[in-house]
Amino acid sequence: MAENISTTSSATNSFSSTDTAILDTLIPGYSLISRFVVSRFDIDIASYLQYVILLATFGASFQYLIWYTMNVLERYFVSTAEIRLDDEIFNYFMYWMSRQPHMSKTNRFVAGVKTNGYWSDDDSDDEDDEKGMDELDEPGSGENEPTFDEYWAKLMGRDKYRTLRYTPAEGRHFFWFRGRPLMLERQQQHQSTRYVLNNETLFISCLGRNPTIIKELLNEAQQSYVERDGNRTVIYRGQRLYASRPFAWYRCMARSPRPLSTVVLDQTQKDEFISDIKEYLHPRTRRWYSNRGIPYRRGYLLHGPPGTGKTSLCFAAAGLLGLKLFLLNLDSKALDEDNLSSLFSDLPRRCIVLLEDVDTAGVTHSRGTDSSDKIKEEDSAEQAKEAGGDSNNPENEKEKEKKEEAKPNGITLSALLNVIDGVAASEGRILVMTTNHPEKLDAALLRPGRVDMSIQFGHTTQADIKELFTSIYTTMEGDLPRVAASRRLTNGTHKSVTNGSIHHAYTNGQAENKEKLQQQFEKDQETKIRLQELRVRISRLALEFASIVPNNEFTAAEIQGYLLNHKNAPEAAISGAEVWVQGIREKKRAQSNLIA
Numbered sequence: 001m002a003e004n005i006s007t008t009s010s011a012t013n014s015f016s017s018t019d020t021a022i023l024d025t026l027i028p029g030y031s032l033i034s035r036f037v038v039s040r041f042d043i044d045i046a047s048y049l050q051y052v053i054l055l056a057t058f059g060a061s062f063q064y065l066i067w068y069t070m071n072v073l074e075r076y077f078v079s080t081a082e083i084r085l086d087d088e089i090f091n092y093f094m095y096w097m098s099r100q101p102h103m104s105k106t107n108r109f110v111a112g113v114k115t116n117g118y119w120s121d122d123d124s125d126d127e128d129d130e131k132g133m134d135e136l137d138e139p140g141s142g143e144n145e146p147t148f149d150e151y152w153a154k155l156m157g158r159d160k161y162r163t164l165r166y167t168p169a170e171g172r173h174f175f176w177f178r179g180r181p182l183m184l185e186r187q188q189q190h191q192s193t194r195y196v197l198n199n200e201t202l203f204i205s206c207l208g209r210n211p212t213i214i215k216e217l218l219n220e221a222q223q224s225y226v227e228r229d230g231n232r233t234v235i236y237r238g239q240r241l242y243a244s245r246p247f248a249w250y251r252c253m254a255r256s257p258r259p260l261s262t263v264v265l266d267q268t269q270k271d272e273f274i275s276d277i278k279e280y281l282h283p284r285t286r287r288w289y290s291n292r293g294i295p296y297r298r299g300y301l302l303h304g305p306p307g308t309g310k311t312s313l314c315f316a317a318a319g320l321l322g323l324k325l326f327l328l329n330l331d332s333k334a335l336d337e338d339n340l341s342s343l344f345s346d347l348p349r350r351c352i353v354l355l356e357d358v359d360t361a362g363v364t365h366s367r368g369t370d371s372s373d374k375i376k377e378e379d380s381a382e383q384a385k386e387a388g389g390d391s392n393n394p395e396n397e398k399e400k401e402k403k404e405e406a407k408p409n410g411i412t413l414s415a416l417l418n419v420i421d422g423v424a425a426s427e428g429r430i431l432v433m434t435t436n437h438p439e440k441l442d443a444a445l446l447r448p449g450r451v452d453m454s455i456q457f458g459h460t461t462q463a464d465i466k467e468l469f470t471s472i473y474t475t476m477e478g479d480l481p482r483v484a485a486s487r488r489l490t491n492g493t494h495k496s497v498t499n500g501s502i503h504h505a506y507t508n509g510q511a512e513n514k515e516k517l518q519q520q521f522e523k524d525q526e527t528k529i530r531l532q533e534l535r536v537r538i539s540r541l542a543l544e545f546a547s548i549v550p551n552n553e554f555t556a557a558e559i560q561g562y563l564l565n566h567k568n569a570p571e572a573a574i575s576g577a578e579v580w581v582q583g584i585r586e587k588k589r590a591q592s593n594l595i596a
């Protein structure tokens, strides 16, 4: 034992105390570990230390070499695409990624009910709504049909659960696309603010200097995102996420197109409007404009009392032509000329820009009384201040919001005129402005080149009232109740049955099918006759209704609102019409007395 202790002490002492102190600084706890190893295993670490240092140096150099080689490889042999959060491609890619089968196998993912949560609506609500609807029978009075309460209980039970979407978590992920390995890196950006908590960037890389495969991937992602919209009208809104961010177009929804026939307006006016837009969009028109050096733009002014169909016509035109609709509220105090021109310069080539209620914005002031210069001066002083401060500080954000509240209305007439047809104004878009008070608008805004066609909307005529009544009560194809897929199968077919299909079933020896088809055929014929009778009845009732409601006194919105209260009982709508007319008249009289 004594011999052992003396060996140990000599081993520990093979390093001077200064050396041990240095080692203790470099490797915290060195002397302690060294003593423990000597006492326990009788091994003097000090005598192996040079090898350990050599190994560590070798390890570090190797690591550096790998890092360096990777860097060189990444720079010269890897192609990378960067995708930023504020670009729509971010949405496309995340949507595509969340629908890939390999996302169900990955062990690091972000789970959510949306594939993105901050800058745009990805319509997952609509998708959720449609999902599983095929398995739900709509309520009805038939033998096997559920009651409304049963249907509602089922629907609410289903709505409690939303489809979960999985997207890759922060960090690196490898996946295959068309037989090629790709790498996705999701990186958190640290200048996040309280408004955008997850500001991030994506990097998609592939081996080789040819990035075609990444472009193909992004094209596929875009395609799947766009296909999901089908023929729906996609609506964007010009807004900003928080005070220190510029205005941008954010997708807010995609809606089923509104048939033009449902907008009650003089047919000639409707035809003129649509054919004017079609003529403008024709490729020869673009050439014609460019050959003559005329800016390729077209503007429309839809004016008339509230609720007469201005927005509806614009929406129907967008749906008919498959154009995206960009909505902008000029009344926003925060909107200035720079924001407005950057919004207009971000517009796609073919689209409809809808500026609603232009008369309510600061643009009603004539050009001479513009206070834009004053506002600009104030703005630049503010910007100079901001440059010195931290734009991400929540307190600064609050300050900015308060200042903007206190600012006079943002946009001025000259700013609007500049973006509509200034030298740098965008080309190719269709501009539609709506107003309830065209008389308030400055002549400069209405001159040709800015407004090329005006359409006046007014109170409903007898013909309009009849059309509105008919459109509300006519049974349309989509009105028929939805039958669950399982019942459709057991019932045979949900398509209309023809004599030919009955004969086909018979010759194929499907006797039991034949009977079912025969029944279905008779049912379809009955339905057709019933629909025809209904049409005649509705047209008679429409005439009756139009004779009660006075000409040129009510808006389409008012009549629609009344009819919706009796949407299943046209006769009740007619019998209550006179009282309703009196009621509305009195209400309007009272309102005008109040204003006077």
Ligand SMILES: Nc1ncnc2c1ncn2[C@@H]1O[C@H](COP(=O)(O)OP(=O)(O)OP(=O)(O)O)[C@@H](O)[C@H]1O
Residues within 6 Å of the ligand: 262, 263, 264, 265, 304, 305, 306, 307, 308, 309, 310, 311, 312, 313, 356, 434, 435, 436, 457, 555, 556, 557, 558, 560
């Ligand atoms: N001419 C019309 N044809 C069919 N529906 C109409 C018509 N006018 C109004 N409506 C109905 O009334 C409602 C409001 O219509 P819309 O928003 O188009 O009116 P608007 O003229 O743009 O009103 P505002 O000036 O207040 O913006 C919609 O639900 C629409 O269906």
